Amino acid sequence: MEIKQKIESQLNEYPAILYMKGTPQFPQCGFSSRVVTILKRIGEPFAYVNVLAEPAVREHLPKISDWPTFPQLFINGELVGGCDIIEEMDQQGELAPLFEGLIWPEEDNA
DSSP: OOHHHHHHHHHHHOSEEEEESBOSSSBSSHHHHHHHHHHHHHTOOOEEEETTTOHHHHHHHHHHHTOOSSOEEEETTEEEEOHHHHHHHHHTTOSHHHHTTOOOOOOOOO
């Protein structure tokens, strides 16, 4: 699958997805760690892609999103922002409402 199609597929499949360095359990940069801490506190589910393990995604996502740095949080396929924007939205009470009513795909039990 072409990388652009792969990214578009991820954005369409997951209502909330964080492109980050590392994993939520083991963030590999301070900015990713700060965003994960906020998202865990909100308590809503989110998918993630470790861009350190996916170099093609790391290279191409900034071209698609027009955002140069990581992490990048998308909700319903739209870029919400990076660390500073997420922190500001959280402080102003604007982030958590974006997660309300998100519909997650059913898990495959295969």
